[in-house]
Structures are given as structure tokens and as C-alpha cells.
Amino acid sequence: MLELKNVCKTFNPGTVNEKKALTGLNLSLKHGDFATIVGSNGAGKSTMFNAITGSFFTDEGAIILNGEDITFKKEHFRSKDIGHLFQDPLLGTAPHMTIEENMALAYLRASTAKTAFFSRISKKEKQKFREHLSLLGMGLEDRMKNPVGLLSGGQRQALTLLMATMVTPKLLLLDEHTAALDPATAEKVLKLTKEIVKDRNITCLMVTHNMHQALELGNRTLMMDSGHIVFDVSGEERAKLTVDDLLEKFKDNAGKSLDNDRILLSSAEGE
Template sequence: MLSLENIYLTFNPNTANEKVALNGVSLNLEKGDFVTIIGSNGAGKSTMLNAIAGTFIPDSGKITLDGVNITNMPNHKRAKYMGRLFQDPLKGTAPNMTIEENLALSYGRGTRRGFGIGVRKSDEKFYKETLSRLGLGLEDRLKTKVGLLSGGQRQALTLLMATIVTPKLLLLDEHTAALDPVTAKKVMDLTNSIVKENNITTMMVTHNISDALTTGNKTIVMSGGKIVMVLSGEERKGMTLEKLMKLYSDTANDSFTDKMIL
């Protein structure tokens, strides 16, 4: 479904601030793969997702999504194939629009209904059913402006919006990191069930190693702009925090931060 071939990406090239953020990244994901990504600050995790989403174009290398070379495809053109969530719950929704208008925007994008924010009666029922799955009572608040919701409610809504039309790829960048632990767990559970039900190819950056090892079917470890480890199958099943820390310090010459271990 997705392949990255030898991706290099440098910020501020040929200046004093030059930074090689991706230093030859290669990766292959099958349809339905759910990959978790860990690595210390500045390892290149967000940049890798940004290169896939087209926010930044690589200096060299090739990115293929479902057989299409998207390496240089403008951001807005590939957006319809991808769902994206960031750490900041305010990023994914329009605060001055109602819950149903927000949902209509993402639903319309996939169904060629155009970008209108008009809500059809037949869609309203669908939105209510979809929202009720969250267990947050939002199905009774379709006309509520999204700006009035809590961070967790907005993030859950963003997740629904990102997947209401099944994307080819779901990119999650520490999407639960800004939420309180209880809400974070809710959003994580919801993520797992939506991804599973729709067999969505998913990449999730997390700072939590336990989450990384227990979520999805593969774990990638990044350091210094490279993928330094890929864990899957039995090796991943048998991996403990202690073993991984040891492997990481040996392989990457780097160590995990407290934030990642807690």
C-alpha cells in the first residue's frame, strides 16, 4: 500500500542551520498494516509523516501509495487519500462550524458532493449513528459549534472525520499526547476499533513505548533521521521495554527519554 524508497530530506540546505531530517528512509507497508513509530525527539518521525502527506517534498527518493508515485504530488491532491491527526486537538476541526457541518465537510470530500457545508437529512442519521459510537453523547449535539467541545471530544471527532470516508492511509502524530490519561485511552480504543473494522493502513507516532509495542502489528524505531529497527511478529511479541532499551542504546547510540518509558 505504501512504500518509501531511500528518502532524504534536508531542512535549510547549504546554510548554518542545515539539518538532515530524513537520512535514507525506506519502508514497505502492506494494506492493513498498523505501524507504530517511536524514537527520541528530533529523530525525524514527524518529518517522515510530513513527507508522506506532502507537507515537505523529499530531496530524493520515491514514495508510492497504492501503486501511484506521489513523491512530488502537491499536498492538497493527496489529502483525499489520507486521514491525518496531530497532537493538537484544535488542528483537525473548524471551531466556528457545528459538529454536523464539520462531518459534512469530510464526508463530502470523499463522495464528490463538493465542498458544500449543507447537511442532507439522510446524512444526518448516518452522522448520529457514527457519533454515538464515540460514547461521548455528541450524537445529540449535532448543531453544537465544535469550538465548545473539550480537547478529547474534538480529537475523537477529528478521528471520525479522518476516517468517515475510508482513507488509503491514516497518519497519527502523537494524537493522544495532549489528552488526559482517561480521554487518551478512549481515543486510543476508538482508533484501534476504527482501524481494525476498516482495515486501514495506519502509521502512528507515539512517545509511549508500551502503547507502541501493544498497538498495531509492527513497530518502527527511528533515530537521527533513519529507521534503526523494525519489529514485527514473534520478535515484537517477545519484546519488553528493558530489551528494547538495551537494543536501542546499542543500535542507535541513543537512549530513550523518561517521557517515553513512563
């Protein structure tokens, strides 16, 4: 479903602020893979996501989605096939537009019709929006005419997840999408995420700072450092790993210890 071949990206080349963000990044995902990603700050996790979504063009390498080379496709073309959730709940929705209007934009964006953005949402489609919202269990189906800006962070993040998957994407990117939420809301959004990804068989990449989630969620765990993947595990080998094993694998492959305080704290909390 997704192939990254020798992807490289350097920001501010030739200046004192030069930053090699991606260095020979290679990754291959099969249809239905759900891979979690962990790594230190600056490892290249979010940069990889932005390269996939087309926020910038890479310096080298190729990005192939479902057999199509999208390396130089513009961001709005890729958005038809790629869902993307951010850590900040305020991103991904238009606060001054209503819940219904936000859902309509997401629905039409993913449409393959050339005249989609000039279409009108029918009563049948509005009813479909209402049914989707009811699945969240947050009462948002009765607030469709309310501006999104009135919602809590958890409600907005749940709505964004719904918008990103309302028309099943070929690829779903989750960039620590529960990290800014309170524990109870984060648990609810994560549960919803697992249900949607499983029910739709969506190919998914999820960045997390929680080492237990990294081993328990999905079918594959990736560890990144210095702009590339240093460890990739799945199947029986993954099932046998503990959090301490994962930290040791990172040290062996990256040549240094993982230095993300949030990740280390999450591993200690599970003991």
C-alpha cells in the same frame, strides 16, 4: 500499501540552520499493517508524516501509496486518501463551524466526485453523521449544531478521528494523538482508535512515546533516529520483546541510548 524509497529532506540547506531531517528513509507497509513508531525528539517521526501528507516535497526519493507515485502530488490531493491526526486537539477541526459542518467538509473532501465541494449534504447523510457520532459515547450526536470550539480537547480529538476515518482512508497517520489528553480521555480515544482501525482494516502508522503501547498495539514496531528507521520488528520476534529489549535494540542499532525523557518515564512506569 505504502512505500518510502530513499526519502531525504534537508531544511534550510547551506545555512547555519541546516537540518537533515530525513536521511535515506526506507519503509514498506502492507495493506492492514498497524505499525507503532518510537524515537527521540528530532528523530524525524513527524517530518516523515509531513512528507507522506505532502506538507513539503522531498529532496530525494519516492513516496508510493497503493501503487501510485504521489511524490509530487499536492497536499489536498493526498488528503482524499490519507487521514492525519495531530498531538494538538485544536488541529484538524474548524472551531467556528458546527460539528455537522466539520463532518460535511471531511465527508466531501474524501469524495471522488469532481463537484464534491459544491454538493449539499442530504438528510440521509446527516443521519449517517449522527450514527457515527453516537459511537463515540460522548453525546455529540445531540450537539451537531454546536460550534466545535465549545468541545473539550478529548471530544475534539475523538471527532477528528471520526472525520479522518468516516470515509475509510487508504492510510491513517496518528502523531501522538492522545498525548495531550488526560489519562481517562486518552484511554477512551485510544480504545476507539483500535476499534476503528481493526473494523475497517486500515493501514496505520502511529507515533507514540509509550514503550508498552509500542509493543502491544498493532502488528509492528519501528524505531527512528537521525531521520531514518534503525529497527523494525514484527511477528514472533516482536511478541517476545520486553521494553528493556526494545531500548537495548535501539542502542545497538543507533549507536547511542534513547534520550527521550517521556519514553524513558513510560518504560519505568510499567515496571
